[in-house]
Amino acid sequence: MSKQVMLAASAVAVLMSCTVNAATEIQWWHAMGGSLGDKVNEIAEGYNATQDQFVVKPVFKGSYPETMTGAIAAFRAKQQPHIVQVYEVGTATMMSADKAIYPVHQLMNDSKEKFDPTAFLPSVTGYYTANSGEMLSMPFNSSTPVLYYNKSMFEKAGLSDADAPKTWNDLELVATKLLASGAQCGFTTGYQSWVQLENFAARHNVAFASNDNGFGGLDTELLVNNKAFVDHISKLEQWSKTGAFKYGGRASDAASLFYSGECAMYMNSSASYAGIKENMPNTEFGVSELPYWPSVIEQPQNSIIGGASLWVLQGHPKQDYEGVAEFFSYLSSAKVQADWHQFTGYLPITQDAFELTESQNFYQENPGTRIAIEQMTAVTPTKNSKGLRLGNFVQIRDVVDEELEQVWSGKQSAQQALDAVTARSNELLKNFERVNSKS
Amino acid sequence: MNNASFGHKWLPIGLLAPQLVITLVFFIWPAAQALFQSLQMEDAFGLSTEFVGMENFVSLFMDRLYFESMFSTLVFSFSVAIIAMASALFLAVLAQRVIRGGGIYKTFLIWPYAVAPVIAGVLWLFLLNPSIGVLAHLLAALGINWNPLLNASDAMWMVVLAATWKQISYNFLFFLAGMQAVNKSLIEAAAIDGAGPWRRFWTIVFPLLSPTSFFLLVVNLVYAFFDTFGVIHAMTQGGPGTSTSILVYKVYSDGFIGLNLGASAAQSVVLMALVGVLTVIQFKYVEKRVAY
Incomplete structure (x- = not known):
């Protein structure tokens, strides 16, 4: 009333x-x-x-x-x-x-x-x-995505802030030490398409799609079945077997793995900061930049938003x-x-x-809140790190989720998954081009 | 049968009008719209439209994933229907035998029907989430490797469970009513002849429930086909892979998330045809041939 x-x-x-x-x-x-x-x-x-x-x-x-x-x-x-x-x-x-x-x-x-x-x-x-x-x-x-790490789990494994991984090689070592210290899982990731493929491409200055990542026109095709991506996903697949990596679900569902102290590291949006703080009131956590592969790029590019x-x-x-x-x-x-x-x-x-x-x-x-901005602004964006402009992008992300999940469950290899992502996404892109080129 | 006649032609039409208008506006019109849309390709804003004939259907039936989705739908729907009916029947039998406090039990058993599918999904997700779920921890303690995020059959069990739980109440009500309609004298006669409760149930009550059961089978299948969208949406979003992406969820994700109205409309037309077939089966076959 x-x-x-x-x-x-x-x-x-x-x-x-x-x-x-x-x-x-x-x-x-x-x-x-x-x-x-x-x-x-x-x-x-x-x-x-x-x-x-x-x-x-x-x-x-x-x-x-x-x-x-x-x-x-x-x-x-x-x-x-x-x-x-x-x-x-x-x-x-x-x-x-x-x-x-x-x-x-x-x-x-x-x-x-x-x-x-x-x-x-x-x-x-x-x-x-x-x-x-x-x-x-x-x-x-x-x-933009960053890496969060659980400080007390780091301490238990004899690691300090200085050990927060800068490269994926560092991360592998850190994860091994964490597992040895009794951690159930090294790291997990939110939004796997955004963090492990789209930002992976930007940070390593590799094209995600043709036509300057789609900025140049509608007749765009994905380029994610190239070596750099396949190597990265294969590595994640290996790690998912040792426990260094654990898949925690789509969107931000993986957060619960980090909150509960199952995984010691978590990659997701810089805007997850408040949520982590709220859900882990008694645990200290640190923030660091998204890792890169020195074998692919010497100095990492900016991440995308x-x-x-x-x-x-x-x-x-x-x-x-x-x-x-x-x-x-x-x-x-x-x-x-x-x-x-x-x-x-x-x-x-x-x-x-x-x-x-x-x-x-x-x-x-508020230590850690600056990392994302530095990661975004440290270098001038290139055509590969400016962003992505893909038609039917929402469905493309779903396709990535669907195909990668079958990598983590061992049903297909990284190459097979990324070939499938490319083929299925190209269909979606072609469709988008067809209905939008006339208007 | 007598043909009742009205003095005026307009009176019956006037009396039928409200129902006709509702049917027209809420059923016929959207259905026609879907048929029309399924023959077109259009951008999200509707700024350019192209008539493509059967092309949306052709690409649908060329798509391996569509058939996979159809298969998951069948697995899902029959699992839901069968489990929901079996457990409802079991509960109805038990509830009928309860003498004290029967009303309370019955009320509790009917309760879940009032829960919206999305809420049911979220509830069960909390129980079964591998990192925070109580039941998931229990399963882990029993040594079962429960991971619906990656294991397709775990995920299927999870959505079946949530969708079933919601539907049991409905089935329970119908079975309870059906059993109360069974003529007591038949059961008493059988008891006098020396038939035990088990025998009485399978030889008298169960056959007499067959019209209810067939009605419920169709209703449950239709429920699993259409109303479970919320459960899937809240729990798995069709994953892992595409293992729980049932047809109605695909309609939603292609149409409302992907904004591909043509493809989505073509899928709804196919679904419409499926329901049509189910309804025909119910009327032509089931309603006439169920034996008493």
């Missing part, structure tokens, strides 16, 4: 504020639940308080796929929001729908909003930038988009970005936000 009263009261309040201000409403559909969702609301409120012309209204739409398919269905019904948060694997789908999207660089230009693309971190925006250098969507929550960006959809009155542009300026301001970065563990998207965070001593007080 009280809920109804509250609803009614808030409805009245909304109506009143509308009649008083006649502010234009800007719909922002997002996939941030829980405390992240509260933060999103806080950002919108922060912007709404700065002016009275526009009201940004965040709407939580569920998971990433739900948010994206929801927005697409809404577009088909001509009910689309102004802004929608889309995960990185949806990038090619959004980009190809050029009649549906309003590229950010164009939006900022049309609304004469001050916009300096060079203020952004290139390794973050690269993923969402066209080959011509124009930014298509606004990066929002970006993260995951997460999501904000896309603007067409079909609203011109005046609305001025509000969207203004909101994007607010969103990318150093203050808002630094706060978002520190609260969530996602990467800052501008240099200013990074510097502000540093001047606030955040990295000193």
Whole structure:
């Protein structure tokens, strides 16, 4: 009953504020639940308080796929929001729908909003930038994979922070010592496609797909059945037999292996930091960069991002988009970005936000949070480490999961699995090219 | 049979209208839409559409994985149907014999039916997750190497278990009602003739339950085919490999995650045809030929 009263009261309040201000409403559909969702609301409120012309209204739409398919269905019904948060694997789908999207660089230009693309971190925006250098969507929550390790399990094996593995060779030694000290498993990984193949490619400056990882056009094919990938997956397969590596499931399901102290090391998003802290309140853990193979590359390249960006959809009155542009300026301001970065563990998207965070001593007080940024920005991204733009990418990741699981269970070899991944993904890519090349 | 007649033509139509409208809007229209979509290829936003005839179906039936998925669906559905019916029958027999507190037992047994499939999936996942699950630890203590993340048959057992658990209640209700409808005098007569409870059940009660059983078989198969999507989604997402990717889950992942509407629609048309066949079997064969 009280809920109804509250609803009614808030409805009245909304109506009143509308009649008083006649502010234009800007719909922002997002996939941030829980405390992240509260933060999103806080950002919108922060912007709404700065002016009275526009009201940004965040709407939580569920998971990433739900948010994206929801927005697409809404577009088909001509009910689309102004802004929608889309995960990185949806990038090619959004980009190809050029009649549906309003590229950010164009939006900022049309609304004469001050916009300096060079203020952004290139390794973050690269993923969402066209080959011509124009930014298509606004990066929002970006993260990159890092290596977490359990300090007390390290100690038990006679290892210190200095032993945190830099290369995969180091990691093999560390894992052996851990197993000898009684650990059940050396390491596990979240998002195996993203961490062990996509980021593996970027970090070793190896092409994941043709056409500059798909940035160059739609007639792209995967290149993951090449030697470097096969060697890496074969090695993981060997390790899965000795216990050095243990498969913990799709997406971030492997986290429980790390939380429970079964595995001493865990590779996943830099944004997993908060979750680990919450789930391991009495265990100290360290963060280090994603390992590389010195036999493949002497100095590792940057890793690539995951997460999501904000896309603007067409079909609203011109005046609305001025509000969207203004909101994007607010969103990318150093203050808002630094706060978002520190609260969530996602990467800052501008240099200013990074510097502000540093001047606030955040990295000193929270050791390990800086690693991801260093790993992203240490070197200039190459065409192999700028990102990936693949049609039907969501399904491609599923294909990778399906085929690699059969490697870990011993049903097929690394070569067989990666050949299958390539063949099946190329079908999906061809399909995507066919339905999207005409629009 | 008498033909009842109405004075006006419009009265019967008017009386039927609500049901007709519902059928039209919620069944016929989406079904037609699926048929239409299955003949097209389209990008996610619907900006370009191409009529491709039977091509979606051709590529579906050229796909080895589709047949694998069909096979997993059959294994899954029959396992669910048979286990759910057998355990429900067993429970119904026991529940009927309980004299004190029977109502409470019955209520508890019906309870799981109210649980949404996704929740059922999550519940069992917590119990059976190899690193945090209580039951998984128990299995490990017994020396069983339980790993549904990599072992296809473990994963299949896990989803069958969750899907079955949810369906037992429904079957239980029908079996209980079916047994209560059995004429008491038949059982009493058999008892007087010296037949024990075991014999009485198999020679009298069980055959008399056959219409209920056949009805439930069809209902359970349809349930396993369609309503178990949430269980799969919450527990395995079709893995490991594609071992638990049943047809309805594939429709979802291709259509709603992959945004490939043509392929997804073609799969739903195939499913629609399968249900059609099941329904025909139920009406033509089962309803007429079940012997009393």
